[in-house]
Amino acid sequence: MKNNSKFVAAACALTVAGQLLATTGCGRSAESTETSLSKPAAVVTVEPDSNTPAEPGIAETARNEAAKKGKYLFAFFQKTEDAETLSMRKVFDEAVRKIADRADTVVVDITSPNEKAIVDEFDLSRAPMPSVLAIAPNGAITGGFPGKYSEEDLLGAIASPCTQDCMKSLQAGKLVLLCIQNDETASKDEAMQGVRQFAEDERFRSATEIVTLDPNDPAEASFLYDLKIDPKTESSMTVFLAPPGSPIGMFEGPTTKDQLVDLLMKASSACGPGGCGPGGCGPAGCPPQ
Numbered sequence: 001m002k003n004n005s006k007f008v009a010a011a012c013a014l015t016v017a018g019q020l021l022a023t024t025g026c027g028r029s030a031e032s033t034e035t036s037l038s039k040p041a042a043v044v045t046v047e048p049d050s051n052t053p054a055e056p057g058i059a060e061t062a063r064n065e066a067a068k069k070g071k072y073l074f075a076f077f078q079k080t081e082d083a084e085t086l087s088m089r090k091v092f093d094e095a096v097r098k099i100a101d102r103a104d105t106v107v108v109d110i111t112s113p114n115e116k117a118i119v120d121e122f123d124l125s126r127a128p129m130p131s132v133l134a135i136a137p138n139g140a141i142t143g144g145f146p147g148k149y150s151e152e153d154l155l156g157a158i159a160s161p162c163t164q165d166c167m168k169s170l171q172a173g174k175l176v177l178l179c180i181q182n183d184e185t186a187s188k189d190e191a192m193q194g195v196r197q198f199a200e201d202e203r204f205r206s207a208t209e210i211v212t213l214d215p216n217d218p219a220e221a222s223f224l225y226d227l228k229i230d231p232k233t234e235s236s237m238t239v240f241l242a243p244p245g246s247p248i249g250m251f252e253g254p255t256t257k258d259q260l261v262d263l264l265m266k267a268s269s270a271c272g273p274g275g276c277g278p279g280g281c282g283p284a285g286c287p288p289q
Contacts, residue, residue: 165209177198177211190255
């Protein structure tokens with residue numbers, strides 16, 4: 001099936017965050033796609049004395065506090081306060097002011113020894129500065145913005161709850177079976193039958209997550225739009241997602257384990273240096289044949 005570029009871009013945000021370098025098919029956020037960046041020279045950071053426990057950095061503290069409050073964290077990373085950094089900081093400040101009820105903010109100097117943990121986690125020493133990461137309450141990275149960005153880019157990084165759940169699992173390298181159903185959709189139990197059997201298979205058990213979405217939930221309307229699924233669907237729908245965020249198949253009504261396995265194996269036939277399937281898939285390369 002054709003990839004949905006908006007969701008693929010969002011699901012790829014961890015790749016963008018991890019290196020702040022776009023890969024094929026990945027974008028900057030849920031609202032922008034296909035950014036290509038060169039790799040700047042590595043920045044040497046100061047190593048703390050090995051005998052002295054490192055204090056938690058302001059970025060890590062802010063991330064933990066935002067998660068406790070169920071809020072996003074928008075983190076602005078900088079190395080200097082040159083003209084470009086100050087210019088992008090103005091854009092950042094104006095955008096996050098509009099979502100202050102949903103997001104906390106933090107400004108981080110990546111040269112600080114106390115920030116080494118998060119710099120290493122997202123490979124920020126190689127990233128263009130300034131850069132912004134949008135971190136959802138569940139820890140999913142929903143937007144990575146190296147260099148220049150717009151206010152619209154940042155605001156577009158706010159994702160629906162189910163989008164966040166899917167992205168969290170995809171960014172952990174897992175397969176996601178997204179089950180779109182409620183008590184009124186037809187074939188609810190039959191749709192779950194194949195999903196559960198697939199997730200219980202010893203080959204896929206540790207690398208598969210099941211996420212359920214109620215099509216009547218207005219908070220998920222944008223996600224359903226991205227997936228080209230009618231919120232008024234009368235039948236249960238199942239979407240098979242593989243890292244970094246490619247929908248490799250969609251089923252209306254009942255599913256079987258064999259259908260899902262066959263779909264994954266077909267995607268795996270495109271195995272190469274980037275993994276399996278369109279844009280790469282599978283928890284650790286190709287699934288077992």
